[in-house]
Amino acid sequence: MQLLLAPMEGLLDFVLRDILTRVGGIDRCVSEFIRVTNTLLPERAFVRVVPELLNGGRTLAGVPVRGQLLGSDPQCLAENAARLAGLGPAGIDLNFGCPAKVVNRHGGGAALLDEPELVARIVAAVRRAVPAGQPISAKMRLGFNDDSRAVECALAIAEAGADELVVHARTKADGYRPPAYWERIQDIRAAVRIPVIANGEIWTVDDALRCRQASGCDTLMLGRGMVTDPGLALAIRAEDGTGAAAVPLPWSSLQPLVGAFWQLVCLQLEPRQRAGRLKQWLNFMRRCYPEAELAFQALRTETDQAKVTAWLQQNNC
Incomplete structure (x- = not known):
């Protein structure tokens, strides 16, 4: 099992990424989003959010970090993705999941899930702009007001050239209210041909095991659960048999x-x-x-x- 550390605006920034990856158990991180709006950002704008770019795209503990971009203009996102790729991140991630009203009001984040055709154009433009060896991933929710277009959006992302897809198993309307609908990720996995990663409401080892069973995903992304219990990734690995015996982090x-x-x-x-x-x-x-x-x-x-x-x-x- 692989375990990823989620991007969370205003919480999981480079400082907390540094600390939590020192604990161990995390295979890869994704940065907070870098907002792209009608301009080619200077290099310092990327480094400000992802200072790990100055360390070979890794935290000080050696964990790779992908830089995440948020926006709605395919060409502008592509140009910024190319500049970011030149700084050497562990990959580039695209945000189709942010539920914040200010982001959605400007057509970004989860609001894009009502426009799968635009989602596909964004992913395709970024894929063309970024060197072939640089992985492109995306993070989406199940939808905006409902999950009726979840598979359609996932297919748009996969068929446009993304290498990997993280699915937060709630809609924008659900916000962060439990439960997370992990079983809907199984439907997405059945439809796409790229690796799918499950995310949402994983607070404990038991949650992780139930999420894995319900979603069918071998890779999970941890967010608030890892912030709450910094030893969570190590404990999941222990229970999964891929780490040392589980001992609560004192x-x-x-x-x-x-x-x-x-x-x-x-x-x-x-x-x-x-x-x-x-x-x-x-x-x-x-x-x-x-x-x-x-x-x-x-x-x-x-x-x-x-x-x-x-x-x-x-x-x-």
Whole structure:
């Protein structure tokens, strides 16, 4: 089984990718989307979202990263994909799944799933613009308001030249409300001739095994579940027989990673973002770790960087 780390705007950025891939178990990452709107972006715009481009397209732990593009103009996306490809990512991913209203209002992300012909033109244009050895993947939801065109959209992506397809098993209208409809991915797998990856609502090892059975996919993409439980990928591998025996990742193993995350946040992000980003991650992890709950409560109203640093150091982070 292969395990991928999902792109999640405002959450799974390069800082958290760095930290989570240090834990282990992840085979590949996809970046947050790079928005393309009627212009050829400078190289620095790609590097800002995917700084791993300066490290051979890999995180510091050595995990490959694909850069994701979001837009609706085939020619403009193709030109930007060619520029991105020249920077050496592990591949290029196309976003047909973002449910954000501001993105959909401008015809991007999941809104494109109502226009499979345009989806096909986008994929074909990007495929033509990118060297043959550079893989092209796409991420889609089951649809916009409903899943009636899920197979049609998947076929449009596959037949236009994509090498791989990730399916988030919900529509835009479903948002992130459970459940995820993993069995619908099975219908897509039966229709296309490229590898299909299942995504959505995988919080635990049991979820991963049920998703694999329902979807028929041997590769899964983890998002919020991995943020909540950084040891999830290792635990899935253990249960699947492709890793060491399953041992829950103790908080003592996470403490230095929380400290490293805070250091990176302070180095890489604007001051106004720093405390919020730490609390955002702790808020997820408190579902699994009582210690994260204690840290969250202790820091929830704190914005002073020096005081946050002092608290973390006092608590071995």
